[in-house]
Amino acid sequence: MTATHVEERGAVDPRIARSRAKLMAAAREILVEGGASALTVDAVADRSGVAKSTLYRHWPSRAALVIDVFRTVMPVTDAVDDSLPFEAALRAHVRSVATSFADTEWTRMLPALFSLRQEFPEIEELILADRREHLESFAALLDLGTAQGSLPAGLDPDVVVAALVGPSFMLALIGDLDRSLEAADYVVDRFLTSYGGPRPTDV
Structure with a gap:
């Protein structure tokens, strides 16, 4: 079961929630500072201090991350x-x-x-x-x-x-x-x- 599925059911591991929050914050900062081209998986992982493997457990692709970022700030x-x-x-x-x-x-x-x-x-x-x-x-x-x-x-x-x-x-x-x-x-x-x-x- 993916982290997203666990979150949707309300049983969120605090460590998962923290890593997701760090990744989302890093993605938003990168978009604001560097624009669309700067938002890469490597950049988000480096900025957040969260491993790329963990990022991919939350979002299967860069596209999924981008969409989720905008969904949260609409x-x-x-x-x-x-x-x-x-x-x-x-x-x-x-x-x-x-x-x-x-x-x-x-x-x-x-x-x-x-x-x-x-x-x-x-x-x-x-x-x-x-x-x-x-x-x-x-x-x-x-x-x-x-x-x-x-x-x-x-x-x-x-x-x-x-x-x-x-x-x-x-x-x-x-x-x-x-x-x-x-x-x-x-x-x-x-x-x-x-x-x-x-x-x-x-x-």
């Missing part, structure tokens, strides 16, 4: 709270997305992510899965807004996601993380106003 946002009034639910969710994009480890990994997505189709799948989750969340929000009479029916979730999340993602790309929540509030204000909602707050 932004996580809160689920839509449909018990809230639409405006409150929308503001809370857009702020949650903005906060997840402003995670420093994630933003430092973005250049490597864009570089490696061509080499590893699994990374593209991770990105698409993340996008689908955002679309589903915003589709639920649009349905809530329509049901509560705040939005017209038929708004395209793709367009709404681009409008409401795009500015925060752009700030993450350029490293201007301190303004993520400000941008989130700004675009929500304008979005709501365009459909007859509250007047924008001063930002």
Whole structure:
């Protein structure tokens, strides 16, 4: 039985957990410092102080390691709270997305992510899965807004996601993380106003 299978069943040997954590930390550091080309099995083993044979017990290949690294740092946002009034639910969710994009480890990994997505189709799948989750969340929000009479029916979730999340993602790309929540509030204000909602707050 592999270490991964043992971990999935919850019976984790502390030594296995420690070696895996060291290897993952080393892989993330190498990606940030040297980019995609620097992330080799030898480099990760050397940086972590963990033997290559142990690395291969966790991941059968470099590709499996790369995918796991990005899987662990993909932004996580809160689920839509449909018990809230639409405006409150929308503001809370857009702020949650903005906060997840402003995670420093994630933003430092973005250049490597864009570089490696061509080499590893699994990374593209991770990105698409993340996008689908955002679309589903915003589709639920649009349905809530329509049901509560705040939005017209038929708004395209793709367009709404681009409008409401795009500015925060752009700030993450350029490293201007301190303004993520400000941008989130700004675009929500304008979005709501365009459909007859509250007047924008001063930002």
